[in-house]
Amino acid sequence: MESFFTTSDKIQHIIKSFNLTKTLFVSSIIIGDAHTGKKSLARYLFPNTPLVSGENQKEVQEALEENDELIITNFEKLSNQSSLDFTNKRIIATADYMGNQELIDDLFAFIYMMPSLSERPEDIEYLKNRFIKEACATLMMEEDAIESREIPLDLSKNSKSLKRSVFMHLMQENMEAKDIEGMLYHYLLKHLDGNDGYREYLGLYEKPLIQAGLKKFGSQLQLSQVLGINRNTLRKKIHEHNID
Incomplete structure (x- = not known):
């Protein structure tokens, strides 16, 4: 089962609302910036529900014909939204932006706005520590030696840039002269x-x-x-x- 950590009141409200309407065949959409955890949240709430991406138009159409309950990620990338029929279906969609407001209102009974990571300080701390553990395991480093407060965090692309900033900092902190020489060599060879x-x-x-x-x-x-x-x-x- 997908795990999902949050202390955000806004996200707790989304979770509570989904749990209250799980027995109803109504459709909902979660809208927010990329890499804020929309897909993970949908997977956490509906772990056994089939998932398709709006990047594949044909796959979405086939999945709608075969399933009464479906998660559609990247909903904003679907070009045939106006032809979709969600009657007697429970659709959980995620999108990076609203798109056609009137169409979204017609298709979905509930519209939820996912807050960015910068609005969720406790979630940032949790994800930072999780990425530190992952980086230490990947780079074969001792976690006890990490000064987590010294890591400059990049939240410009939410969890994606946060993870990259953690990995990059730990790599830089543990580079030796030969690693730096190799890095410069490959950069200069290219540029x-x-x-x-x-x-x-x-x-x-x-x-x-x-x-x-x-x-x-x-x-x-x-x-x-x-x-x-x-x-x-x-x-x-x-x-x-x-x-x-």
Whole structure:
């Protein structure tokens, strides 16, 4: 059975409403940004219900003919919405956006709005810890050594960008020199071009070196001594790389 964690009052309301209407043959749609957990929530509420994607028009039509209860994800991608007949069926749909408001009102008895992850701080913490466990298992790292509070979280694409930011941070924290060299090699192999490549890509090394040094030592004077360069040269490079 699909698991689903949330402390959001809005999502708890959706769950409660679905549970109250499970015995009724009425259709509902959950609308919200991509990667907010709409599909997982539908699967959690209706674990045994067939699921199809609106990306496959033919498959949806066939599933509607064969089933009285159906989950349709990516509903906004269906091009024949106006020809759909949900009479005597329980359809649970998910969509990234509303689309035709009048048509949605005609097809669905209940319309629920899924809040973005940024509106659910406790859910963020739960997902972050889950992704840390997953990343540690995948990357063969010790979870006890992870400073979870230090991980910069990207919520721009909800759970998708959150997971990526956790994985990327843990990978970066545990890279050795040979890993960084390999990463730069493959990046440059793909992008190196033009007539001034040395100057253009030197920043890949200089900028993080200066940023890390300023954070670590907190002083341009001390950093210039550590790097063995003139302080004026350091200031010039800080300006060139737009380092705050």
